[in-house]
Amino acid sequence: xxxxxxxxxxxxxxxxxxxxxxxxxxxxxxxxxxxxxxxxxxxxxxxxxxxxxxxxxxxxxxxxxxxxxxxxxxxxxxxxxxxxxxxxxxxxxxxxxxxxxxxxxxxxxxxxxxxxxxxxxxxxxxxxxxxxxxxxxxxxxxxxxxxxxxxxxxxxxxxxxxxxxxxxxxxxxxxxxxxxxxxxxxxxxxxxxxxxxxxxxxxxxxxxxxxxxxxxxxxxxxxxxxxxxxxxxxxxxxxxxxxxxxxxxxxxxxxxxxxxxxxxxxxxxxxxxxxxxxxxxxxxxxxxxxxxxxxxxxxxxxxxxxxxxxxxxxxxxxxxxxxxxxx
Amino acid sequence: xxxxxxxxxxxxxxxxxxxxxxxxxxxxxxxxxxxxxxxxxxxxxxxxxxxxxxxxxxxxxxxxxxxxxxxxxxxxxxxxxxxxxxxxxxxxxxxxxxxxxxxxxxxxxxxxxxxxxxxxxxxxxxxxxxxxxxxxxxxxxxxxxxxxxxxxxxxxxxxxxxxxxxxxxxxxxxxxxxxxxxxxxxxxxxxxxxxxxxxxxxxxxxxxxxxxxxxxxxxxxxxxxxxxxxxxxxxxxxxxxxxxxxxxxxxxxxxxxxxxxxxxxxxxxxxxxxxxxxxxxxxxxxxxxxxxxxxxxxxxxxxxxxxxxxxxxxxxxxxxxxxxxxxxxxxxxxxxxxxxxxxxxxxxxxxxxxxxxxxxxxxxxxxxxxxxxxxxxxxxxxxxxxxxxxxxxxxxxxxxxxxxxxxxxxxxxxxxxxxxxxxxxxxxxxxxxxxxxxxxxxxxxxxxxxxxxxxxxxxxxxxxxxxxxxxxxxxx
Numbered sequence: 001x002x003x004x005x006x007x008x009x010x011x012x013x014x015x016x017x018x019x020x021x022x023x024x025x026x027x028x029x030x031x032x033x034x035x036x037x038x039x040x041x042x043x044x045x046x047x048x049x050x051x052x053x054x055x056x057x058x059x060x061x062x063x064x065x066x067x068x069x070x071x072x073x074x075x076x077x078x079x080x081x082x083x084x085x086x087x088x089x090x091x092x093x094x095x096x097x098x099x100x101x102x103x104x105x106x107x108x109x110x111x112x113x114x115x116x117x118x119x120x121x122x123x124x125x126x127x128x129x130x131x132x133x134x135x136x137x138x139x140x141x142x143x144x145x146x147x148x149x150x151x152x153x154x155x156x157x158x159x160x161x162x163x164x165x166x167x168x169x170x171x172x173x174x175x176x177x178x179x180x181x182x183x184x185x186x187x188x189x190x191x192x193x194x195x196x197x198x199x200x201x202x203x204x205x206x207x208x209x210x211x212x213x214x215x216x217x218x219x220x221x222x223x224x225x226x227x228x229x230x231x232x233x234x235x236x237x238x239x240x241x242x243x244x245x246x247x248x249x250x251x252x253x254x255x256x257x258x259x260x261x262x263x264x265x266x267x268x269x270x271x272x273x274x275x276x277x278x279x280x281x282x283x284x285x286x287x288x289x290x291x292x293x294x295x296x297x298x299x300x301x302x303x304x305x306x307x308x309x310x311x312x313x314x315x316x317x318x319x320x321x322x323x324x325x326x327x
Numbered sequence: 328x329x330x331x332x333x334x335x336x337x338x339x340x341x342x343x344x345x346x347x348x349x350x351x352x353x354x355x356x357x358x359x360x361x362x363x364x365x366x367x368x369x370x371x372x373x374x375x376x377x378x379x380x381x382x383x384x385x386x387x388x389x390x391x392x393x394x395x396x397x398x399x400x401x402x403x404x405x406x407x408x409x410x411x412x413x414x415x416x417x418x419x420x421x422x423x424x425x426x427x428x429x430x431x432x433x434x435x436x437x438x439x440x441x442x443x444x445x446x447x448x449x450x451x452x453x454x455x456x457x458x459x460x461x462x463x464x465x466x467x468x469x470x471x472x473x474x475x476x477x478x479x480x481x482x483x484x485x486x487x488x489x490x491x492x493x494x495x496x497x498x499x500x501x502x503x504x505x506x507x508x509x510x511x512x513x514x515x516x517x518x519x520x521x522x523x524x525x526x527x528x529x530x531x532x533x534x535x536x537x538x539x540x541x542x543x544x545x546x547x548x549x550x551x552x553x554x555x556x557x558x559x560x561x562x563x564x565x566x567x568x569x570x571x572x573x574x575x576x577x578x579x580x581x582x583x584x585x586x587x588x589x590x591x592x593x594x595x596x597x598x599x600x601x602x603x604x605x606x607x608x609x610x611x612x613x614x615x616x617x618x619x620x621x622x623x624x625x626x627x628x629x630x631x632x633x634x635x636x637x638x639x640x641x642x643x644x645x646x647x648x649x650x651x652x653x654x655x656x657x658x659x660x661x662x663x664x665x666x667x668x669x670x671x672x673x674x675x676x677x678x679x680x681x682x683x684x685x686x687x688x689x690x691x692x693x694x695x696x697x698x699x700x701x702x703x704x705x706x707x708x709x710x711x712x713x714x715x716x717x718x719x720x721x722x723x724x725x726x727x728x729x730x731x732x733x734x735x736x737x738x739x740x741x742x743x744x745x746x747x748x749x750x751x752x753x754x755x756x757x758x759x760x761x762x763x764x765x766x767x768x769x770x771x772x773x774x775x776x777x778x779x780x781x782x783x784x785x786x787x788x789x790x791x792x793x794x795x796x797x798x799x800x801x802x803x
Contacts, residue, residue: 035727086727097711099735102722104715119764124634129608132636134750134790134797138767145798149771151785152800220604221794248799 005029006317007096007109009087009262012041013303014294014310015115016069019079021314022113027321030079031107033098035086039073040066041117042140043303045147048168050195054304065303090114090266092287111289111317114263115310118256118295120165123217126254128160130216135223139165139253143172152176154249158226159183160214162190162197164301166253171200173251180206181245184228186213186235191255193301214250215242223248258296266290274298283313291317330354330494331688333514333523335501335537337364339372339477339672340664341529342484347676348683349491351690356523357485357493358516360500360533362792363752365481368531369669370755371606371638372477373555373584373592376411377667378469380418380436380444381574388647389439392667394674396471403673407483408702409475410587416472416569417447417456419463419623428573429467436469443470458565460625472569476587477669478755486745487700491693497748498792501530504540511657512541525657525683532603532641534648534662543652546662550603550639551577553595554612558631559763563589570623579666581619583627588707588758593620593627595638606637633763640665649675651682659683703741707733707758728776729769731762739773743780751791753777770797 006027008015011034019030038044043051046062053059056068073079082100089097094109120138135154137145143165145151157178159166162185170180183201188210190197201208209228215237216227230241258275260268269278269286277285277292285292293313294306332348334341337359345357361367376399382389404411420429426446433444445468452459452466489495499517504526507513511524530537535548558565565583572580578597586592594616613635620627643663652658659682661675668675684690704717706724717724723737734757742756750766753759753773760766760773774797778785789795 035730084726086730088727088733099714099718099725099727101726102718103725104711104718120767122633122763122765122767124632124765127613127629127632127635129610129613131607134795137770138765141767141770144771149775149785150802151771151798152802153798155799215610216607218607220606221789221791222796 001095001106001108003108003110004031005109005321006111006113007031007033007107008113008115009033009096010041010115010117010294010296011036011039011081011083012115012117012294013043013066013069013306014117014296015113016073017307017310018113018115018293018314018317020069020072020076021311022318023076023078025315025318027318028078032073032079032081033085033087034081034083037083039070039081039083045140045144047147048172051303054302055307087262090262092267094289111291111321113291113293113313113317114260114296115294116259116262116296118258118299120252121255121257123160123252128214128217130218130227131220133217133219133221133223135219135249136217137249137251139163139169139251142169142251146172146176152178154178154247156181156247157249157251158214158245158247159251159253161185161252161254162192162208163253163255164192164196166251167192167196167200169251169253170206171204174204174206178249180204181247182206182228183208184212184214185210186231187211217250223250226250256295256299258299260292260296263290263292282309283316289320330356330521330523332356332525332527332683333358333512333521334527334529336367336529336531337481337485337495337497338367338369338529338531339365339481339669340531340661340675341527342481342488343672343676344527344529344661344679345488345493346484347673347680349488349493350693350696352693355488355493356521357488357495358499358501358514358521359495359497362497362749362789363746364485364495364497365478365755366751366791368639368641369481370478371553371555371636372669373582373595374474374477374586374669375569375584376473376475377670378416378436378472379439379441380432380467380469381579382435382439382667384435384438386646387649388667388671391647391671391674391678393440395667395671398673399475399670400471406698407487407700409480409483410708411473411475412585412587413471413473414568414585416469416571417452417466418469418571418573419459419466420573421462421464421622423464425573426465429465433467441469441471444468456567456570458624458626459570460623462622474569474585474587480669482745482756483700487697490700491696501537501540504537506542506655525659525688527659527661527679527683529661531664532639534641534660535643538652538658538660538662541655541658543655543658543660545652546643546648546660548641548643548662550600550605551642551665552598552600552605552637552639554608554616554637555592555594555635556613556616556632557586557634558591558593558627559633560589562591562627562631565591565624565627572619572623581616583620583624588761590633593617599642603639606639608635608637612637634761634765647671647675649678649682651686657686703745703756704738705757706735706738728772729757729759729762731764732758734759736776739776740780743777748781749789749791750774750777750797
């Protein structure tokens, strides 16, 4: 089996920052695996501005922010990028299997950094009852449909949950002529950034219902309506407060979960509640020589902080490889 | 256009009958109202291949179930490349005072010919089903029960029937039936008229309406709703057997079901309802299912749930309705096929063929009948060497589309080539979108593959047929 110094899984902002930092700290050989056909990860579908205010002191869109790193990664002969390469297995001895069109490959790494990002929590995780028609999408999937594919998912939408992706998609859909009829949030405050509540909802006159929950999704083939009910401070339904909103689309924006299935497969300790690695400090895992960074490590609200902390992960891996610090 | 037999309904019953009749020199037409086979009652089936227990020894469904179980184990699983797993079943009691009831189920099962039944004590259970809670006192062990993917069972039967000459028309809802005496039937479906000497009614929830359309309003179908909740694959090994409580009058109770894809399932509820289209789940259903499952295995929690759905059982009295309607010569009803319908289907098919033969249909064996159907490739089911061999044959098996369930682009293409026309059809065949992210990452990719393979605009791609289009507009 071929052995590489450092294998990084995931070519989004976390993986790219870690790769560049590891190189700067003296790692000679980096293999960067990305399952998509481009580097950049989810940034590629985030075409709105607001990225890089801290890291670059400039306001960039997601693809612009990603491109600054993609250029550096591509220009570095010590980083081998493998696209459309999907890691399927990791062992505690850092043997990694990945699939790509045409091959199943196995490589051993002296150190591994997992920069696998996160996935969206689903309608099923918050157990919304009702039917299962077309038109119920995680907000990030809707973002990919609109921004990458040019597909408009519906005509009238309700956003369930007020996470940042949901707020940004409320504005994005409104800009595309979709009637966004409500954002429904069970808590008293939004879990998204204040600037997103202002710029994405208030500026577009989109109503935000705090302390309300969607009690059911209705419709046989396509979403036809959602049932909304007001809840008290204990999140219990207030009798008689229910109403219906007709719509053909329901976007779910109720948080993100780190993707750590590879780490779990390798036998690392995982916090069941947050799905994050259990370790003494950020970027570490319970397996020596295996690091995690970016949203796989913890869910960040700004990519600038992902870049900063993932750089630390790259340097930690370099130190580990140099034998300087027994992590 | 004239056929020997028209079968109404491409669920498990219609599919099994079509495959059974395709052994003979017959022109067979299957009419299905939905966009794909298995999209009615069958898609919500639990996937249990029952042993035959929990049925009265004199019942039709009892002996059909025992025979269907035998056919699955001895013939169909191998012939059709099905992933049948004989994991066995436990029927547990919470009170040793209920042991006589278990003994009764054992005696009745044995009368039906179920083999290997054994009452087991708590020590046996501790060793063989360690996650059972302290309330469980004893169980009946039923070794011949197993699990299967219900929709892949239907697809396999349909594919094999079509391979052997049967014709399938989807999106062909039967709207009128004209009885033409000796000439048989004229069936209007999808705006066309089809003729056949014999009409087999396997229309599930709508079997009563089809029979009435043909002039035999002899029974009524009542939907009985069941809500099911699927758990994360991480809980795959929570149960080694399918675990049942003692049955009630209307259902087998809330079960813990192993599934052939790994996700354990809990449910189903059983409530008679009026609406044949109501597939909604409810907070009450969830609470009932969780309470029932947790009584047997307290470590199951709501947080383990990754998906849920409701299905409707087509109920007509206590037993199956399988008969020739003598006042309407040529009409064979195969109705009220509730549990254990999936298991019984292969035996029901043999019985239906026999009824047709008794009423004059000549069953001449087709020499070129091909009983084998090659098993589709699923990366999640095979070891790395096999994955390598597949990728060697076709690089596209290494191109992963669905990260949660490990499904390649080629498997999606294979599914479309085998008949998938909708996103749900792809999901049922391949498991793409069936994992914990629910298609968050792979939905657009699958839609694009379907667009290529089917030559459709993306706006025409649906979740489960007309009306369930996924997007409203495509912009340049």
